[in-house]
Amino acid sequence: MSLISKIRCAFTLGQGLLIENKTLTGSDDPISFFKQWLNEAEQSGIILPESMSVSTCTGAGRPSSRMVLLKEVDQKGFVFFTNYGSHKAIELEENPYAALLFHWNMLQRQVRIEGRVERISQEESNTYFQTRGRGSRIGAWASHQSEELVDREKLVERVKYFEAKFAGQEVPLPEFWGGYRVIPERIEFWQGKADRLHDRFVYQPAKNGWQVKRLNP
Ligand SMILES: Cc1cc2nc3c(=O)[nH]c(=O)nc-3n(C[C@H](O)[C@H](O)[C@H](O)COP(=O)(O)O)c2cc1C
Incomplete structure (x- = not known):
């Protein structure tokens, strides 16, 4: 680990104390808290801090994961964009639940x-x-995302076809492409701390806002 990374880690570990004070008030909003962490990940120089793993499951409960980019986050939820005919989209049709995961290594x-x-x-x-x-x-x-592509040349041909089709005009939104919003039912923040005695706080929707609990590491 480089010296600069060590300094950043030490700084982050110290910040765990702030989290304790902040979340234990119970009045906090996990969405603002998430935005703060995302912002700090951006400031720390992490490349693509908005990249996240999305796990989905088939109707039979068999899971699959892949990375996507978080494009919006607000009180309504976490939004990413994809092809509505993709593997993940087919799983979401069968089973409309997902798990998102962010890991900002340098900040633990x-x-x-x-x-x-x-x-x-x-x-x-x-x-x-x-x-x-x-x-x-x-x-x-x-791109017919997730379908077999026998030859890359076919993709290049399709790109040329659509370049010609939309020449001199705006490219419209394909009907098979768009966003998904994950409406959170559970948000857990994990902060690495010394001796593996990490902080974990889980937020779940309650009548008036959010209920927050601390979990064992
Ligand atoms: C860092 C990173 C960001 C990605 N962002 C997206 C994205 O925002 N949307 C998307 O459809 N695929 C994105 N991908 C590609 C997906 O990981 C995946 O290959 C693709 O969505 C097809 O997944 P599926 O076959 O499970 O549907 C990204 C990949 C990486 C490594």
């Missing part, structure tokens, strides 16, 4: 989120889609 922090998943509206998806670069928008049209 982990956040786990579990909840029901819903598609966001087409309008919301379109708003985000139009912020993407033209190449990514064409790519969304060209």
Whole structure:
């Protein structure tokens, strides 16, 4: 571990005390707390701190995981974008629950989120889609995500096809592409501390806001 990483880790371990004071008041909002941690991960120089693992399950309960990028987070939940015909999307049709996982190694922090998943509206998806670069928008049209691709050349051909099709105009939102929102039913913050006596705080929705509990490490 480099000296700078050691200093960052030491700083983070000290911050565990702050978390204790903060969350044990019980009045805290885990969404603001999550945003604060994401912000601190960004500040620490971690590459793609918004990348997260998403686990889904088939109807028969067989799990699968992959990384995606968190694009929005607010009181309604955690949003990512993907192809609605992909493997994960098929699993979400069968079983509309997911688990999200963030790990910010340098800060010795982990956040786990579990909840029901819903598609966001087409309008919301379109708003985000139009912020993407033209190449990514064409790519969304060209990729039949998770289906077999016998030859990469076929993908390149499809890219050319859609470039020609949408030449001189905005690339519209494909109907098979958009966002999912994970509506949290459980959010756990984990802060690494000395001697593996880590801090864990779990938030669950309650009548008026959130209930928070400390867990054994
Ligand atoms: C860091 C990282 C970020 C990714 N972000 C996304 C994303 O936001 N949306 C997406 O559909 N796939 C993303 N991918 C690709 C997915 O991991 C995965 O390969 C793809 O979504 C197909 O997964 P599926 O076959 O399980 O549906 C990302 C991969 C990595 C490594």
